[in-house]
Amino acid sequence: MGLFKMPSLGADMDEGTLLEWLVKPGDAVHKGDVVAVIDTAKSAIDVEVFEDGFVGELLIEPGTLVPVGTPLARIDGDATAAEPQEPPLPPEPEPEPSPPPQSAPRLTPPVRHLMHQFGLDTGDVVGTGPQGSITRKDVLAAAGESSAGGPPVAVEPPASPAPSRARVTPRARRLAAKRGVDLGTLTGAQVVTGQDVESATPQPKVDRTAAMRAATAALMSRAAREIPHYYVVSTYDITETLEWLRDFNAGRKPRERVLPAALFLRAAVIAAVEVPALNGHWEQEFVAAEGVDLGVAVATRAGGLVTPRVVGAQALDLAGLMTHLTDLVKRAKAGRLKASELLPGSITVSSLADGGPDVLYGVIYPPQVALVGVGAVAPRPWVVDGEVVVRSTVTVTLAADHRATDGRTGARFLTAFGHALTHPEEL
Amino acid sequence: MNQTQARAVVVEALADVAPEIDVEEFDPDTSLRDGADLDSMDFLAYIAAVSEAIEADIPEDDYARLDTLNLAVAYVTEKGSAAGS
Numbered sequence: 038m039g040l041f042k043m044p045s046l047g048a049d050m051d052e053g054t055l056l057e058w059l060v061k062p063g064d065a066v067h068k069g070d071v072v073a074v075i076d077t078a079k080s081a082i083d084v085e086v087f088e089d090g091f092v093g094e095l096l097i098e099p100g101t102l103v104p105v106g107t108p109l110a111r112i113d114g115d116a117t118a119a120e121p122q123e124p125p126l127p128p129e130p131e132p133e134p135s136p137p138p139q140s141a142p143r144l145t146p147p148v149r150h151l152m153h154q155f156g157l158d159t160g161d162v163v164g165t166g167p168q169g170s171i172t173r174k175d176v177l178a179a180a181g182e183s184s185a186g187g188p189p190v191a192v193e194p195p196a197s198p199a200p201s202r203a204r205v206t207p208r209a210r211r212l213a214a215k216r217g218v219d220l221g222t223l224t225g226a227q228v229v230t231g232q233d234v235e236s237a238t239p240q241p242k243v244d245r246t247a248a249m250r251a252a253t254a255a256l257m258s259r260a261a262r263e264i265p266h267y268y269v270v271s272t273y274d275i276t277e278t279l280e281w282l283r284d285f286n287a288g289r290k291p292r293e294r295v296l297p298a299a300l301f302l303r304a305a306v307i308a309a310v311e312v313p314a315l316n317g318h319w320e321q322e323f324v325a326a327e328g329v330d331l332g333v334a335v336a337t338r339a340g341g342l343v344t345p346r347v348v349g350a351q352a353l354d355l356a357g358l359m360t361h362l363t364d365l366v367k368r369a370k371a372g373r374l375k376a377s378e379l380l381p382g383s384i385t386v387s388s389l390a391d392g393g394p395d396v397l398y399g400v401i402y403p404p405q406v407a408l409v410g411v412g413a414v415a416p417r418p419w420v421v422d423g424e425v426v427v428r429s430t431v432t433v434t435l436a437a438d439h440r441a442t443d444g445r446t447g448a449r450f451l452t453a454f455g456h457a458l459t460h461p462e463e464l
Numbered sequence: 465m466n467q468t469q470a471r472a473v474v475v476e477a478l479a480d481v482a483p484e485i486d487v488e489e490f491d492p493d494t495s496l497r498d499g500a501d502l503d504s505m506d507f508l509a510y511i512a513a514v515s516e517a518i519e520a521d522i523p524e525d526d527y528a529r530l531d532t533l534n535l536a537v538a539y540v541t542e543k544g545s546a547a548g549s
Contacts, residue, residue, distance in 0.1 A: 286524055291512035294524070296504050338484060366505055392498065 039088050040108040046077055046379040050252070053077045054102045055109060064092045066112065071375070073109065077252075080245075080343065080372040082379060090114050245372070249341030260400050264319075265439040268398055269447040272432045273455050274419055275300075279429055281461045298388060299359040301411045301433075303464045305386045306331055306350045306358070308453035314442050315435075315450050316383045318404040323441040328352070332382030332402060333362065335369040344402060345374050346382035355464045381405060389413070399436045406438035407450070431458075465518070465544030467537060473544070474536045477513035481506045492533035518544040 043053050054076040066072055071083040072092070093111030097103060278300065286294040309316040309329045317325040331350035335343050345368075347353070347361050368374055387399050388411035397410030412432040419428035433454060437447045457464060465473075475487050478496075485500055496502045502510065511530060515522045520543050522530070530536040 283524060291508060291515045291522060294508060296508060298504060363505060363509070367509075 039090065039112045041072065041086055041110040041112050043075070043103050043105050043107045043109055044084060044376050045105045046075075046082055046376050047252075047256075047381060050077050050105060052102055052104045053082075055097050055099055056081060057099050058095055058110075060092045062092050062094060066090060066092055075376070077379075080337075080369075080374055080379075082374055082376050084376040086112060088112055246339050246341060249337070249339070249343075253342055256402065257400055260403050263403060264401050264406075266401060266436050267439045267444055267447065268434055268436055269444060269451055270396065270432060270434045271451045271455055272430050273458055274421075274428045274430050275414065275458060276429045278459060278461045279414075285461075293356070295355055295359045297414060299355060299362055300458060300461065300464065301388060301409075301431075302331060302333065302347075302350070302362065302386055303355050303358050304454045304457035305384065305409045306353075307457040307464070308450050309384050310351055311453040312446060312450045314446050315407040315437060317406065318381065318383070319406050319438055319441055320404060323406060326383035329384065330380075330382040332385030332405070333365065333369075334385060334387035335366050337372060338370050339372065343369050343374065343379075344382065344385055344387075345369050345378040346380065348377060355461075384409070386411065396432045396434055398434055401436055401438055406441040407447075408436045409454070410434040410436065465541055467541055470537045470540035470544055471533075473514060473517045473540050474530075474533060477510050477517065478533075480513055481510045487533070490533065492537075494533075495531050496533075497531060514540060520544070 043055075045051075046053070055073060056076045057074040058072070059074065060066060060070075060072045066086050067089050068087055069085050072086050073084045075082050075084050090112040091114050093113040095110045097107070097109045103109075275297075279297065282295060282297065282300065306329045309331075313325050314323070316329055317323060328349045329351040331347045332344045333347065335345065337343055345365055347358070347365060350358065350361075353361060365374075365378065381402065381404060384405055384407050385399075385402050386409045387397060389397055393413045395415075396412045399408040399410040401408045410433070412434070414429055414431045416427050417430045418425050419430055420426075421428070433451065435447045435450055435454075437450075478485060478487060482500065482502060490500070494500060496510070497504075497507055507527070511522050511527060514530065514536070518540055522543075526539070529539045
């Protein structure tokens, strides 16, 4: 038996609000299952359990703000042990509560999120995936049945006034669906716009932008206070690497194509493996990480900054890393990350958008000891065989913690990074 | 594919990638990458969505031809007809 507690999702979090339970007492859970949604300053987070068992009592009501470490639920027994081991008895359904089959069809957090957006419940959607699980398609189909198909305006006009239907912009319709607003209750002058929908829906109680700013402020102040940074900088000619990437992508569908951003991440992973002294945490002394949990700095749509991590990034090849990154960034931008992704990475990469600044001097995320800043790729003058020619170059900056390493180690990291970046066939 | 259909395809793809853009009020000649602030990942997702909607490949060399709303509508009108029938 164990307790499921309010997790600490990063060095800057001391409390969180339980938004929603995704399980009920009696449900069997396995390590890694998402059981609750928690609201932190930065984002709504899907939180996983770390043991197998059955959900016992739920100790905290949704909507409650509690400090990190507060028990949220009891996890009883061991689900694997409780499942028929070597069927000595006829397979018995799980203990008592929860009538077995129709109890919560399987669905992934993104799909659940999508259902919420359409205001649908699991009962409204017929699952066609494996074992009756609900897929994205199923949700869209169910949403289509109830909303589209009819006239472009998916709501009935208010009973009494307004004989003619107001026009509704697509954005307004999307926002309305997302926020559960009845468009018929809105009166735009002639056309209902996104703004009308926005003003009709009070924003969630937390000012997420301000909270995020405060969280970043606290963490970066700590970094500046505690970490004696040093910087080493190198510029690389990646003209041939980009040509290689063009060939690599030529036969691939858009969704399978790899962006230069993934090259930089892959190069950072390779360099972190080669120079383990920069891959880990400072806790009184340096503690090397076992794998590379690569932090990726992502600007959110709301204007904040999050650095979710790719756990075990050393096991992913270039295409695998790209796939992972696409999913991670999409969810990070929308403020929809998993708890395990918000724990501190072992090293972080930050790169500003294309066409951004030439060089990025980063600030390290405690308790990490290094941050890789990637500048903009652009055609620049470059010397080849004594001649100045135009090449595509990128400048990469390593910020490192001088308590943990010296400049020499940082230089070795950049050498490894540069080698990886200019030998893409080895990526 | 006619212009209206092409526009619907482009608008839908953009809506998925950048829900904060109000297409009605958006200057159709603004660069999506520079003006609308789509980063390379957003832009790729947008290309992928258009490509899947018109069931035609969009090679990297064509990306610039989808960089504004107007350009993209013209591109999709042309490509969509070729692929469609």
